[in-house]
Amino acid sequence: MLLADFSWEEVKDYLKQKDDLIIPIGMCEQHSKHLPLNTDTLIAEYISDYLSEKTKILVAPTFNYGVGLPCDRFYPGSTSIQYKDLRNAISSLINWWELQGFKNFFLISAHGDPFHLKALRAAGEGRVFVLELYDINMKGVLEKQKTAKHAGEAETSVMLYLFPEKVRKERIEDFETAFEVFKDYLNHQKDNPIPNSPGCQGYPTFATKEKGKKIVEIMKENALSWIQSHSQE
Ligand SMILES: [Zn+2]
Numbered sequence: 001m002l003l004a005d006f007s008w009e010e011v012k013d014y015l016k017q018k019d020d021l022i023i024p025i026g027m028c029e030q031h032s033k034h035l036p037l038n039t040d041t042l043i044a045e046y047i048s049d050y051l052s053e054k055t056k057i058l059v060a061p062t063f064n065y066g067v068g069l070p071c072d073r074f075y076p077g078s079t080s081i082q083y084k085d086l087r088n089a090i091s092s093l094i095n096w097w098e099l100q101g102f103k104n105f106f107l108i109s110a111h112g113d114p115f116h117l118k119a120l121r122a123a124g125e126g127r128v129f130v131l132e133l134y135d136i137n138m139k140g141v142l143e144k145q146k147t148a149k150h151a152g153e154a155e156t157s158v159m160l161y162l163f164p165e166k167v168r169k170e171r172i173e174d175f176e177t178a179f180e181v182f183k184d185y186l187n188h189q190k191d192n193p194i195p196n197s198p199g200c201q202g203y204p205t206f207a208t209k210e211k212g213k214k215i216v217e218i219m220k221e222n223a224l225s226w227i228q229s230h231s232q233e
Pocket residue numbers: 031039040110111150151155
């Protein structure tokens with residue numbers, strides 16, 4: 001159920017029943033040579049639609065930009081807004097909706113940059129709930145990684161399951177940076193391109209559709225219990 005498909009009168013009726021709104025947060029960011037720039041957007045929208053179907057909560061238009069790692073600047077097409085811009089933009093949008101009676105805002109993100117998530121949370125304490133979709137336990141699903149990494153085994157598996165036609169299978173390459181080194185990039189302390197990196201972290205060559213299905217099921221279960229617990233507050 002998309003907010004933008006409704007007329008204002010229909011939204012007014014919706015507000016008599018519910019005061020919740022889902023906001024998918026997208027990103028325009030390189031995802032190595034094998035995935036499109038809107039990978040995070042596609043996944044956030046997919047889960048948002050699933051949550052809407054289950055809970056009948058409306059989904060707002062996707063906010064398509066976020067905060068990215070400075071080292072991604074050099075990959076053509078990638079872009080980023082600044083921390084305060086993201087925080088202020090989300091906060092501005094919410095201020096209007098709040099005035100009309102919306103109370104709880106569920107921000108769904110598949111992009112894990114720490115400053116990005118912090119900006120989303122800072123957009124409104126007590127009214128904004130932020131879900132990072134990969135913040136789940138994938139134990140027993142992944143072979144080569146313990147956690148989701150950028151365009152790695154987990155994310156590529158999810159794309160192979162949900163949007164196989166968007167995965168350039170012949171372009172998949174593994175690339176690993178030791179966390180000791182990568183953490184400076186993750187914390188925005190280094191802004192040079194990571195030498196020789198195709199743009200991913202981890203082992204996307206180990207990605208499969210089957211793993212993707214399992215991860216998406218865990219994501220759905222986690223997201224549904226998360227939204228149900230907060231929408232009753
Ligand atoms: Zn991603």
